[in-house]
Amino acid sequence: MRFTALSAPSAARAAWVTLAAVVVALLLCALIFFFYGVSPGTVYGTMLRGTLGDSTGLAEVARRTIPLLLIGSGLALAFRAQFFNIGAEGQLLLGAVFAAGTGLFVPLPGPLLLPAMFIMGAVGGGLWAGIAAWLRRLNVNEILSTLMLNYIAVAVVTYLIAGPWKGKDVRGYIYTDLIPERGFLSVVPGTQVHWPTLVLGVAGALALQWVLSRSTFGYALRVVGENPGAARYAGLSAGRVATTVALITGGMAGLAGAGEVAGIHHRLLEAGQISLGYGFTAVIVAWLARGNPALCLITAPVMAIILAGGDLLKIDLNMPFRVVDVFSGVILLCLISSEVFVRNRVTWGNGQAKDNTGSKANG
Amino acid sequence: MDNVFVEALVRALAVGTPLLLASLGAILNERGGVVNLGVEGMMAVGALAAFAVAVAPGGNLWVAVLAAMAAGALLASLHAFATVTLRANQFVSGLALALLGTGAAGLLGKRYEGAPLFNKVPDWNLAGFVISPFTVFALLLAAALAFYLNSTRSGLTLRSVGENPAAADVLGVNVGRVRYAAVLAGGALAGIAGAFLTLSYRASWADNTTAGLGWIAVALVIFVGWRPLRAILGALFFGVLYYLQFRLQGNSPIPTEVFSAMPFVLVLVVLALAGLRGQQGDAPAGLGRAYVRGER
Numbered sequence: 178m179r180f181t182a183l184s185a186p187s188a189a190r191a192a193w194v195t196l197a198a199v200v201v202a203l204l205l206c207a208l209i210f211f212f213y214g215v216s217p218g219t220v221y222g223t224m225l226r227g228t229l230g231d232s233t234g235l236a237e238v239a240r241r242t243i244p245l246l247l248i249g250s251g252l253a254l255a256f257r258a259q260f261f262n263i264g265a266e267g268q269l270l271l272g273a274v275f276a277a278g279t280g281l282f283v284p285l286p287g288p289l290l291l292p293a294m295f296i297m298g299a300v301g302g303g304l305w306a307g308i309a310a311w312l313r314r315l316n317v318n319e320i321l322s323t324l325m326l327n328y329i330a331v332a333v334v335t336y337l338i339a340g341p342w343k344g345k346d347v348r349g350y351i352y353t354d355l356i357p358e359r360g361f362l363s364v365v366p367g368t369q370v371h372w373p374t375l376v377l378g379v380a381g382a383l384a385l386q387w388v389l390s391r392s393t394f395g396y397a398l399r400v401v402g403e404n405p406g407a408a409r410y411a412g413l414s415a416g417r418v419a420t421t422v423a424l425i426t427g428g429m430a431g432l433a434g435a436g437e438v439a440g441i442h443h444r445l446l447e448a449g450q451i452s453l454g455y456g457f458t459a460v461i462v463a464w465l466a467r468g469n470p471a472l473c474l475i476t477a478p479v480m481a482i483i484l485a486g487g488d489l490l491k492i493d494l495n496m497p498f499r500v501v502d503v504f505s506g507v508i509l510l511c512l513i514s515s516e517v518f519v520r521n522r523v524t525w526g527n528g529q530a531k532d533n534t535g536s537k538a539n540g
Numbered sequence: 541m542d543n544v545f546v547e548a549l550v551r552a553l554a555v556g557t558p559l560l561l562a563s564l565g566a567i568l569n570e571r572g573g574v575v576n577l578g579v580e581g582m583m584a585v586g587a588l589a590a591f592a593v594a595v596a597p598g599g600n601l602w603v604a605v606l607a608a609m610a611a612g613a614l615l616a617s618l619h620a621f622a623t624v625t626l627r628a629n630q631f632v633s634g635l636a637l638a639l640l641g642t643g644a645a646g647l648l649g650k651r652y653e654g655a656p657l658f659n660k661v662p663d664w665n666l667a668g669f670v671i672s673p674f675t676v677f678a679l680l681l682a683a684a685l686a687f688y689l690n691s692t693r694s695g696l697t698l699r700s701v702g703e704n705p706a707a708a709d710v711l712g713v714n715v716g717r718v719r720y721a722a723v724l725a726g727g728a729l730a731g732i733a734g735a736f737l738t739l740s741y742r743a744s745w746a747d748n749t750t751a752g753l754g755w756i757a758v759a760l761v762i763f764v765g766w767r768p769l770r771a772i773l774g775a776l777f778f779g780v781l782y783y784l785q786f787r788l789q790g791n792s793p794i795p796t797e798v799f800s801a802m803p804f805v806l807v808l809v810v811l812a813l814a815g816l817r818g819q820q821g822d823a824p825a826g827l828g829r830a831y832v833r834g835e836r
Contacts, residue, residue, distance in 0.1 A: 178625070213647055261631060312808065317817035320577060320631050321759055322811065325804040328752060340795055349668035408598065457639065464632075499646030505580070506640025510618065513628040513636065 180521035189308060191495070191519050198515035199465075202508040207501055215494060223493050233484065236368035240441070240496075241481035243371065244269065244433035244455040246378035248412045249462030251383050251429030256420045257389065257401045257468040264309060264323025266408060266456025267330030268302035272434025272450055274334060275301030277314035277445035280356030280438070281342070287359045294360055295377075295435045302431020305330065310423035312314050314416055319423075331448040338445055352446035362440040370447055371440025374432075385470035398422060398481040430456065440450030454501055458484055464512050546669070548783050553675050554741060556779030558583065558733040558750075562757035563764070563771045564685055565729025569616075570761060572722030573702035573826040577634025578619055579730045580754025581641020586731025588645040589669070591738035591745040601739060608735035609728040615641050616639040616727020620720045627830035638754070639809060646747040653746060660743040676737040678775075679728075685768040698722060704798035705831035706806055715831050730754065750802065758809040762814050765822040781806060802820040 183190075189501040207217030212537035228234040248265045255262045262268075279285075285293050311324040337353075344354035362371040389395040399417045406414055437451055438444070445451070462480045466472035487501035562579050569576050576582075589611035593604040619637050622628040663670050676687050691693040700708040700717045733753075738745050756778060764770035785799040 182623025186620075209647065211651075243570055261635075263635060295795050312812055314814070315812050317808070317811040318631070318762075320635060320756070322808055324755055325759075325807050329801045330803040332797040332804075335800075336795055336797035339797075387566075408632050435559065446796055460635075497650050499643045502639045503647055506636045506638070509636035510622060510633060510640065513632050514622040516624045517626045518630060 179524045180517060180525065182521050186519050187414040194515045194518045195465065195467070195512065197518075198511040199508060201515075202449065202504075204382050205511070206504055210508075213496070215496070220490060220496075223489055224482070225487040228482045228485045235366070235369055237420055237485040237488070238335055238478060238493050239370045239375070239483045240367075240368065241453065241455070241484045242478045243378055243436060243440075244452070245459050245462050246473055246477040247374070247381060247433040247436070248426075248430045248455060248488055249458035249466065249473040249480075250378070250382035250464035251426035252459055252471055253466050253468045253470045254385055254389060254398070255422050255426040256402075256463055258418055260310075260404075260422050260426075261320045261418045262306060262315075262323050262423060262426050263460060264307070264326045264330075265426070265433075266305065266454075267320040267323065267327035268305045268430035269434040269437070269456055270330040270334050270371050271305040272298035273301040273432025273438045273445060273451050274337065274408060274434075275355060275431065276435035276438045277356060278342075281353060281445075286448075288336070290357070290360045291362065291439060294356075295432055298427040298431040298435025298438075300431065302434060303428040306423040306427025307420070307431070310420040312369055313423075315374050319419075323500045334445065334448045334451070336520070338447065342445060344444070353444045355443050356438070358441055361443055362436070365438060369441050371436060372437065374436035374440055377432065380431070382470045382473050384426075385429075394418075394421070422511040430459075440509050453484060453488070454498075454505075455484075458501070459507055461509050461512070464509060480490070548780065550670055551783040551786070552776055552779030552836050554779070555579070555782040556775035557672060557675045557678050557777055558736050558741070558753050558769055559757050559760060560661050560682065560775035561674070561736065562730045562734035562754055563724035563760040563775065564678070564681055565612075565667040565733070565769055566758055566761045567764075567768055567771060568685065568698075568718075568729070569722040569726035569767055570827055571824055572698045572701045573705060573718050573824055573831070574623060574826045575630045576616070576619060576721050576723065576726055577631055578615065578637030578641060578727075579634075579757050580750055581638040581645075582615045582730035583729045583737070583750045583754045583757075584642045584645035585611040585615050586734030586745040587749050588649045588734070588745060589731070591620035591649070591652055591655075594659060594739055595652065595657055599659065601661055603657060603741060605732060605735050608731040610731070612727040612729070612731020612734065612755070613695060613724045613826060614727075616723050616730075617720075620723040620728070623830060624719045624723070630828050630830075634787065642750065644749065644750070645749075649747065655745065657739070657743045661740040663740070670734070670738065672740045674732070674740055677732075679772060682772050684767045689768065699824070702826050705826050706833075709831070709833060712794055719831075729824050730757075733757070755805055756803060759811055762823075763810045764812065765814075766824065778803060778806070 208215045210220045228238050252262060276294040279297045280293045305326055310320050312322045313319050338353045342353045346354055362373050364371050397413045398418050400411055401415045439538055458480050462473055462476045464475040483504050487498060490496040490500050491498050566576055566579055587610035590604040590608035593599050615637055619633055622633045622643050623630045629701045631637055663672050687695060695711055698718060705715045720727050737749055760774045764774040781803055789799050
């Protein structure tokens with residue numbers, strides 16, 4: 178197999194290859210389901226029928242779209258700057274901690290409480306990502322640091338809900354008391370779709386797209402991400418760009434955490450209940466969108482179908498929820514492996530004679 | 541007093557064993573220029589494969605370990621294909637494989653949850669010092685790997701591929717083949733680390749049996765500066781930490797969450813220290829980058 182670089186890969190080619198990668202990923206997952214002992218047809222049928230088939234399913238998809246959109250559009254920015262933030266899970270949790278803490282312990286009057294919860298949520302998520310940004314200046318790989326911070330965030334939440342923040346009225350359970358009702362977000366009646374957060378997510382995705390493609394900072398970000406050498410030559414500080422991007426993505430994840438608290442749970446509870454795997458799934462949302470925050474408006478619902486579908490597999494087919502990790506892993510692997518087909522034309526066979534042209538064109 | 545010390549050492553060596561095995565594997569493929577963040581996943585599939593073979597009627601433990609190696613290597617082959625052949629980002633590919641490996645192991649291992657293992661790998665009693673054969677193997681392997689990397693021709697070739705693949709290529713080394721071999725070997729070792737967990741340490745299968753050990757192994761590689769013999773000390777260090785967590789949990793006023801978070805906090809501290817000391821300079825120069833002939 179030989180690759181010949183294309184000078185300007187078209188958007189259509191990118192879309193084609195991405196679609197093909199997703200199809201390959203779904204086939205690979207089908208293979209794993211086959212080994213598990215369920216027919217892949219049953220799996221995909223259950224997922225599609227249960228999510229897109231009725232209004233309850235659609236509401237479940239919409240509910241999961243909200244955090245995925247917020248986090249995914251932030252991550253899209255981060256990946257463009259080559260800052261691989263894998264810690265959105267932890268940043269979301271810290272956002273939930275800060276938002277719930279504000280709701281529980283800060284006596285703010287009616288209309289001020291919700292905005293304060295969201296702002297504090299963003300601060301919490303941003304701080305958590307800020308640690309990773311600071312560590313990166315010490316040359317600590319951010320994938321490792323953000324992952325470690327995920328584990329630590331889970332411990333922080335568990336400590337708070339089992340210890341100092343444990344509710345007075347909840348006896349046997351480990352979660353906090355409810356926040357006051359003026360800190361509840363309104364939802365679409367009969368569902369858990371807290372639409373104000375959805376509006377925030379849509380606005381956020383569009384705003385970040387503007388930042389990326391129209392602002393000076395976005396330009397610096399793209400240069401740092403695509404050509405670090407040129408960025409250094411132009412006097413752009415890669416460290417500062419990475420820090421800013423980390424704070425933005427962490428803040429977006431923190432907003433998602435605040436939304437889950439104010440919109441759905443109204444208290445702080447176990448980490449596994451606050452986030453249904455949003456942090457990792459959002460990585461794929463961002464990757465599918467090829468680093469375009471606005472495209473997350475499409476990719477976030479797509480991945481929400483897989484998340485909600487995974488829940489159905491657990492309930493209807495009694496499969497472990499781990500199945501979502503399988504989807505995430507396989508799709509991510511196929512996506513990044515497909516990148517080379519976007520940028521290069523492929524010729525089969527070893528074709529020694531033409532080898533020079535192919536590889537030179539790459540440089 | 542003496543007894544406590546011996547007990548601590550035995551325990552630390554036990555927890556340190558999967559860390560050592562997996563980091564030796566990661567050292568091997570990183571010295572060849574390929575970062576492997578998928579260790580956690582390769583460990584998980586290895587742990588499951590070993591357990592599945594061992595609990596089957598007439599299950600042979602040697603075959604179980606071989607199955608673990610094969611499972612780890614199989615997952616690693618995806619990493620090699622994606623990063624060497626298709627030049628995908630090594631870090632993200634590793635992350636994807638960690639997800640895939642832990643996910644697939646959790647899914648396919650569901651039928652083994654709670655199953656008892658009757659033929660656990662027996663520990664050795666070396667003059668009152670109870671130790672798993674896996675631990676002895678890991679210690680010997682560290683020495684062997686140090687010798688291999690520093691004193692053999694093949695080890696030199698591997699290092700050249702990690703430091704300067706272009707130069708190695710010019711000298712007629714098949715960079716892709718060497719990298720494939722290193723990644724597969726690293727995956728196989730992560731698989732053995734998993735086998736130790738299910739065949740000896742825990743002697744059972746449960747979802748998330750690796751519990752982040754694979755990630756700590758990845759960090760350990762940086763901490764020990766990509767040197768196999770130092771990895772023994774690094775693994776022992778984290779082993780002692782897990783032992784303390786085990787001993788102090790419930791016996792102290794400190795909340796248990798502090799102990800469960802401690803290994804991960806320490807990884808951050810250790811990585812930051814390594815960064816401050818400029819230890820990243822010890823990294824193989826070609827680490828993390830796909831090699832494309834003719835490209836700088």
